[in-house]
Amino acid sequence: MNAETRSERLAALLAAVPYARFLGMTAELAGDEMTAILPFSPHLVGNTQLPALHGGVLGAFMEMTAVMQLSIREPPEQAPRGRQPRTIDVTIEYLRPGRALTLYARADVRKVGRRIANVHVEAWQETRSSPVAALRGHFLLSLAAP
Amino acid sequence: MKVDLEALAALGVRMVEMTPHAAALGLKFVSVEAGVGVLKVPYRDDLVGDPATGVLAGGVITALLDHACGLAVKAAAFDTDPTATLDLRIDYMRPAAPRRDVFARAHCYKLTRTIAFVRAAAFEDDPDDPIATAQAAFVRAGAAPKPAA
Numbered sequence: 001m002n003a004e005t006r007s008e009r010l011a012a013l014l015a016a017v018p019y020a021r022f023l024g025m026t027a028e029l030a031g032d033e034m035t036a037i038l039p040f041s042p043h044l045v046g047n048t049q050l051p052a053l054h055g056g057v058l059g060a061f062m063e064m065t066a067v068m069q070l071s072i073r074e075p076p077e078q079a080p081r082g083r084q085p086r087t088i089d090v091t092i093e094y095l096r097p098g099r100a101l102t103l104y105a106r107a108d109v110r111k112v113g114r115r116i117a118n119v120h121v122e123a124w125q126e127t128r129s130s131p132v133a134a135l136r137g138h139f140l141l142s143l144a145a146p
Numbered sequence: 147m148k149v150d151l152e153a154l155a156a157l158g159v160r161m162v163e164m165t166p167h168a169a170a171l172g173l174k175f176v177s178v179e180a181g182v183g184v185l186k187v188p189y190r191d192d193l194v195g196d197p198a199t200g201v202l203a204g205g206v207i208t209a210l211l212d213h214a215c216g217l218a219v220k221a222a223a224f225d226t227d228p229t230a231t232l233d234l235r236i237d238y239m240r241p242a243a244p245r246r247d248v249f250a251r252a253h254c255y256k257l258t259r260t261i262a263f264v265r266a267a268a269f270e271d272d273p274d275d276p277i278a279t280a281q282a283a284f285v286r287a288g289a290a291p292k293p294a295a
Contacts, residue, residue: 016197017194017195017196017197017203018191018192018193018194018195018197018203019192019193019194019195019202019203019205019206021192022170022192022193023205042166043166043167043169043170044166044167044170045165045166045167046165046166046167046168047165047228048164048165048166049228053167054165054166054167054168054209054212054213055209055212055230055231055234056167056205056208056209056210056211056212056213057167057205057209059205059208059209059212059234059236060203060204060205060206060208060209061205063204063205063208064203064205084195084196084198086238086241087204087236087238088237088238089235089236089237089238090204090208090235090236091233091234091235092208092231092233092234092235092236093232093233094230094231094232094233094234097230
């Protein structure tokens with residue numbers, strides 16, 4: 001798959017998912033490596049006193065990052081349009097409060113089997129080596145028979 | 147600060163209306179009893195995850211479960227102290243039914259001085275037929291050791 005096709009598919013995916021637009025999520029590609037980006041917005045806040053991003057926002061953003069990374073990995077002719085990998089389970093670890101700053105995430109696809117993929121995601125803000133949260137999850141690939 | 151169930155119900159309403167992300171998702175307070183909190187998210191087109199199926203995004207369910215767990219901790223401690231999520235595991239049994247409101251019922255089944263342990267389920271009608279279940283641990287505010295004198 002050439003890079004242009006991949007970035008077109010990523011842009012189409014982000015535009016097609018209402019919830020990604022609700023969050024305000026975007027993404028950049030370097031080859032097959034995707035960096036998901038979530039600019040700060042007041043509607044993402046879970047604690048107004050700190051202020052801190054809602055834990056659900058961190059989890060949801062990392063889950064979407066995993067789904068997007070898996071989606072652009074699958075050859076387009078094999079991934080029916082509009083079908084996404086489905087989440088089986090996720091474990092979210094909260095390491096630091098998410099501050100009122102842009103959030104970034106990258107997904108590491110650890111294993112892709114015939115039906116199931118294992119993905120690790122890390123989210124950070126100013127410093128990549130000080131992640132805000134991490135996610136490990138299993139996903140049912142869209143190529144798999146239901 | 148110790149509070150009663152009536153104050154917890156008022157807190158439950160404040161938790162969904164005054165928390166910016168909960169308000170943006172349109173979360174609603176449903177009920178509270180000792181150790182248990184119930185919230186719901188009314189269906190909305192802009193919260194859909196997969197346009198091919200028209201069901202709410204997994205991330206919406208994640209935020210709903212996290213928020214309901216936070217209420218359950220307060221309902222177990224009978225206080226209004228803030229909590230921070232330590233970890234949250236979610237198992238997705240099935241997709242949510244298209245265009246349906248989703249409820250989350252969270253039960254804080256163990257409270258230590260520093261940690262609260264919570265289980266939760268997300269469902270449309272029947273808690274025994276869940277869309278997703280969650281297991282979470284929260285750090286209780288005020289749990290931090292006092293600095294040495």
